Amino acid sequence: AQSVTQPDIHITVSEGASLELRCNYSYGATPYLFWYVQSPGQGLQLLLKYFSGDTLVQGIKGFEAEFKRSQSSFNLRKPSVHWSDAAEYFCGAGGTSYGKLTFGQGTILTVHP
Amino acid sequence: GAVVSQHPSRVICKSGTSVKIECRSLDFQATTMFWYRQFPKQSLMLMATSNEGSKATYEQGVEKDKFLINHASLTLSTLTVTSAHPEDSSFYICSAKGTAQETQYFGPGTRLLVL
Numbered sequence: 001a002q003s004v005t006q007p008d009i010h011i012t013v014s015e016g017a018s019l020e021l022r023c024n025y026s027y028g029a030t031p032y033l034f035w036y037v038q039s040p041g042q043g044l045q046l047l048l049k050y051f052s053g054d055t056l057v058q059g060i061k062g063f064e065a066e067f068k069r070s071q072s073s074f075n076l077r078k079p080s081v082h083w084s085d086a087a088e089y090f091c092g093a094g095g096t097s098y099g100k101l102t103f104g105q106g107t108i109l110t111v112h113p
Numbered sequence: 114g115a116v117v118s119q120h121p122s123r124v125i126c127k128s129g130t131s132v133k134i135e136c137r138s139l140d141f142q143a144t145t146m147f148w149y150r151q152f153p154k155q156s157l158m159l160m161a162t163s164n165e166g167s168k169a170t171y172e173q174g175v176e177k178d179k180f181l182i183n184h185a186s187l188t189l190s191t192l193t194v195t196s197a198h199p200e201d202s203s204f205y206i207c208s209a210k211g212t213a214q215e216t217q218y219f220g221p222g223t224r225l226l227v228l
Contacts, residue, residue, distance in 0.1 A: 032215050043119075043206050044157075044219040051215060090156065094217075099145055099210045101217060103156045 002027050004093050006104035013081050014112045021076040021107050023091030031095040033074040035065055038088045038106075047089075050074060061085070086111045116140050117209050119220035126197055127228055134192045134223045136207030142187035143209035147217060148180070151204040163190050197227040 003026045013019055025031060032051050036044035048059025055067040065076045074091060091104040116139040126132050136146055145164050149157040161177075163169040163184035171177045179201075181193040190209075194201050204224055208217040 034216070036219070041204075041222070041224070043117075043221040044208075046216060046218065049216055094215065099215055099217060100147070100159065100162060105156045 002031075002093065002095065002102050004091055004102050004104040006089075006091055006107050008107050009105065010108045010110065012110040012112060015083050016080050019076075019078045019081045019085070019109070021089050021091075021109070023074045023076065023104055024072050025074065025091075025093045026072065027093060027095055029095060030069065031093040033065075033067060034092040034094070034101070035059065035063070035074075035076045036090045036092060037061075038090060040087075044090060047076070081109075081111055083111045083113065085109060115216075115218040117143075117207065117218045117220040119207055119223050121223060122221060123224045123226075125226045125228060128198050129196055132194045132197055132225060134194075134205055134207075134225075136190045136192070136209065136220050138188050138209040138211075138218070141209075141211045143190070144187065144212045145210050146184055146190040147208045147210075148182060148190075148192050149206045149208070151206060151222075153204075157206060160192075194225065197225070199227045201225065202227045 005024045034049045035047040038044050047063050048057050050057050050067045089107045092101040094101040118137045120135045148160045151157050160175045161169045161171045163182050165184050169182035184190040206222045208219045210217045
């Protein structure tokens, strides 16, 4: 069965520190991979996506993610976290032509001043 | 670009009534729309997938007679929660994608509270 795992439910970092959020997937083939961010009571905003090609993808708000086929991972990184980055982050994977996505459990990011 | 809206953003209704939630793609044609449900502090659970002009495909365990989905145009899909009960209270989020893209764009969500 297709699945996406985000091992960390809650991560706390200090403002200015680097960040890495983990995502692992289990799919029959290389899926399309996404990272979304959700602020409380809001919908999801797309941060970045990977379909093919360069395995290091750049997104909005200074985020990047690296696709590693050998590890079935698509970890999200940011070199210096800002207080406004505090939110919940969802990794998603899709592999069908009609675009159904499977989401991970989400990682809540808290940023300390 | 790629903006998706939902209306209403928040609704309170009495048990036994029906509630309609609209999802609109504002600047692109959405051939496929998705409806998700999100419980507090949990991930999104896909309820159904709807393609314009076709019947929706429901995920296992989702009652299609309770959650009626209509996707009558390329910019509008509606979710009607029929005979709502307190256990239907949740955050409902829609997303939309066009034919030429694999990315889903999400609406801001609708908070439903059934009293």
